Amino acid sequence: xxxxxxxxxxxxxxxxxxxxxxxxxxxxxxxxxxxxxxxxxxxxxxxxxxxxxxxxxxxxxxxxxxxxxxxxxxxxxxxxxxxxxxxxxxxxxxxxxxxxxxxxxxxxxxxxxxxxxxxxxxxxxxxxxxxxxxxxxxxxxxxxxxxxxxxxxxxxxxxxxxxxxxxxxxxxxxxxxxxxxxxxxxxxxxxxxxxxxxxxxxxxxxxxxxxxxxxxxxxxxxxxxxxxxxxxxxxxxxxxxxxxxxxxxxxxxxxxxxxxxxxxxxxxxxxxxxxxxxxxxxxxxxxxxxxxxxxxxxxxxxxxxxxxxxxxxxxxxxxxxxxxxxxxxxxxxxxxx
Amino acid sequence: xxxxxxxxxxxxxxxxxxxxxxxxxxxxxxxxxxxxxxxxxxxxxxxxxxxxxxxxxxxxxxxxxxxxxxxxxxxxxxxxxxxxxxxxxxxxxxxxxxxxxxxxxxxxxxxxxxxxxxxxxxxxxxxxxxxxxxxxxxxxxxxxxxxxxxxxxxxxxxxxxxxxxxxxxxxxxxxxxxxxxxxxxxxxxxxxxxxxxxxxxxxxxxxxxxxxxxxxxxxxxxxxxxxxxxxxxxxxxxxxxxxxxxxxxxxxxxxxxxxxxxxxxxxxxxxxxxxxxxxxxxxxxx
Numbered sequence: 040x041x042x043x044x045x046x047x048x049x050x051x052x053x054x055x056x057x058x059x060x061x062x063x064x065x066x067x068x069x070x071x072x073x074x075x076x077x078x079x080x081x082x083x084x085x086x087x088x089x090x091x092x093x094x095x096x097x098x099x100x101x102x103x104x105x106x107x108x109x110x111x112x113x114x115x116x117x118x119x120x121x122x123x124x125x126x127x128x129x130x131x132x133x134x135x136x137x138x139x140x141x142x143x144x145x146x147x148x149x150x151x152x153x154x155x156x157x158x159x160x161x162x163x164x165x166x167x168x169x170x171x172x173x174x175x176x177x178x179x180x181x182x183x184x185x186x187x188x189x190x191x192x193x194x195x196x197x198x199x200x201x202x203x204x205x206x207x208x209x210x211x212x213x214x215x216x217x218x219x220x221x222x223x224x225x226x227x228x229x230x231x232x233x234x235x236x237x238x239x240x241x242x243x244x245x246x247x248x249x250x251x252x253x254x255x256x257x258x259x260x261x262x263x264x265x266x267x268x269x270x271x272x273x274x275x276x277x278x279x280x281x282x283x284x285x286x287x288x289x290x291x292x293x294x295x296x297x298x299x300x301x302x303x304x305x306x307x308x309x310x311x312x313x314x315x316x317x318x319x320x321x322x323x324x325x326x327x328x329x330x331x332x333x334x335x336x337x338x339x340x341x342x343x344x345x346x347x348x349x350x351x352x353x354x355x356x357x358x359x360x361x362x363x364x365x366x367x368x369x370x371x372x373x374x375x376x
Numbered sequence: 377x378x379x380x381x382x383x384x385x386x387x388x389x390x391x392x393x394x395x396x397x398x399x400x401x402x403x404x405x406x407x408x409x410x411x412x413x414x415x416x417x418x419x420x421x422x423x424x425x426x427x428x429x430x431x432x433x434x435x436x437x438x439x440x441x442x443x444x445x446x447x448x449x450x451x452x453x454x455x456x457x458x459x460x461x462x463x464x465x466x467x468x469x470x471x472x473x474x475x476x477x478x479x480x481x482x483x484x485x486x487x488x489x490x491x492x493x494x495x496x497x498x499x500x501x502x503x504x505x506x507x508x509x510x511x512x513x514x515x516x517x518x519x520x521x522x523x524x525x526x527x528x529x530x531x532x533x534x535x536x537x538x539x540x541x542x543x544x545x546x547x548x549x550x551x552x553x554x555x556x557x558x559x560x561x562x563x564x565x566x567x568x569x570x571x572x573x574x575x576x577x578x579x580x581x582x583x584x585x586x587x588x589x590x591x592x593x594x595x596x597x598x599x600x601x602x603x604x605x606x607x608x609x610x611x612x613x614x615x616x617x618x619x620x621x622x623x624x625x626x627x628x629x630x631x632x633x634x635x636x637x638x639x640x641x642x643x644x645x646x647x648x649x650x651x652x653x654x655x656x657x658x659x660x661x662x
Contacts, residue, residue, distance in 0.1 A: 156656050166604075168649070171646060171649075338484040342481035342484065349473045
């Protein structure tokens with residue numbers, strides 16, 4: 040049943056995706072973007088937050104388990120890379136791999152008992168996990184404690200995953216991250232596992248009665264989601280060159296995973312990108328425009344926008360796009376009597 | 377032994393305050409199945425109301441609790457009218473996210489207007505008074521807040537249990553459509569529940585500037601602890617939330633004193649996880 044679709048040649052959706060990726064890859068060639076490091080910064084953040092949201096989307100959207108605990112995995116990834124560079128003075132790459140593995144293991148250990156909880160009880164349990172990790176990392180001397188880790192100056196390049204002069208290197212890394220995460224989710228969407236995951240979301244009992252091992256499906260989705268979130272965290276710290284517990288392991292960071300995905304549209308491939316493409320420029324430009332007006336003005340506007348979007352369009356920005364395209368389609372049809 | 381008792385007493389008084397903060401959240405959650413993420417920020421706003429009344433008009437927090445309660449009653453009712461009402465029937469997280477936006481708005485509005493400075497009222501009626509009870513030292517402001525908490529939580533519990541309004545609230549919580557058919561104006565019930573839920577946290581915020589500093593971030597941790605109280609107590613159960621709040625206060629104090637101050641929240645959240653792993657719907661949940 041699954042096989043024919045699985046083997047189908049590239050579909051229209053994939054072609055659009057590939058065209059988008061090619062477009063994004065050529066973007067730094069434009070001087071308007073490459074010479075303006077603020078625009079570059081916004082683009083990098085869009086790609087990073089789209090990847091983070093897509094990682095969350097695996098378990099939160101397709102799997103229907105709304106986790107507010109992803110900043111823990113994000114933080115573990117960030118600390119993996121950070122400690123490899125700062126504490127052990129090496130290349131971040133082994134740290135990134137170890138961070139991803141650790142995040143997956145931690146995710147399974149935490150989620151196994153948490154998956155027995157439902158609704159708000161699950162959500163609050165994941166809040167609790169974030170707070171516990173936050174405090175532990177604050178006093179854990181080995182990982183740098185409350186002081187955090189500050190990056191030393193090392194040779195720039197791909198080996199150290201660090202650039203100083205221009206942001207183009209970071210941009211391409213973010214693009215690779217983005218294509219990787221979206222590619223994985225695109226593959227899962229049509230793979231047997233993706234169908235199992237959605238079946239579990241729609242009705243766990245029904246799925247089990249058809250022979251789906253729902254616990255195994257949810258746990259592996261969580262592990263994958265956590266490992267990808269850790270990868271995003273590692274990129275974040277390489278870009279930020281500093282990490283401390285409140286920066287990565289906080290409820291605010293967790294909320295960003297959820298917000299971007301839900302505002303874009305959960306359980307859809309395009310949702311995380313749409314959410315990030317709207318939310319991140321809003322956040323960065325309100326900060327740039329009104330950040331100087333006095334503390335908090337940018338966040339006041341941001342909070343207001345969140346309320347308006349949630350109230351006006353529950354299907355997220357993806358829903359708005361669908362509405363518009365439907366309206367255009369109707370006009371085209373009615374235009375030809 | 378005396379130290380242990382003293383720590384337990386402090387924890388219990390703190391727990392009573394948590395109960396007062398949590399009872400409104402519990403009521404809202406129980407009736408509407410909505411987590412109000414801005415609950416902690418309501419508390420913060422009420423604390424500012426009480427602080428400014430005390431600072432500018434020299435009104436004691438003991439009187440400002442009325443102003444705090446009234447102010448947050450209106451804020452709560454407005455939140456329902458302008459935000460929550462529009463999320464009914466939409467994905468379950470809509471209300472949580474919208475109120476997260478509201479929390480962000482309120483927090484940064486206060487940050488913008490009142491700066492991030494810590495503010496505390498001096499020379500209030502209760503001040504730093506304490507009295508000796510055997511070997512224990514009892515702080516008067518905390519004790520007063522505790523008694524106030526007992527009174528308010530008791531009143532809310534009585535109201536839901538034994539008044540016509542309370543029965544209407546229970547009926548609405550069980551089945552909104554059926555309640556509507558029985559002639560209950562459920563829209564009015566929702567507005568009042570949100571208002572009353574806000575008023576209780578407003579009362580808590582009203583008394584707190586006597587002994588706690590006010591700043592824009594003060595609500596976040598109280599809000600989070602209130603979520604934990606309510607979830608640990610069990611879906612919308614007021615006695616459950618009350619019991620959970622006392623437990624959390626005591627565990628927090630013991631963890632903070634005997635392990636390390638930074639671990640007190642680890643102990644609190646660890647307790648929540650332990651309870652829900654044993655009883656996935658909370659202590660009194662079903």
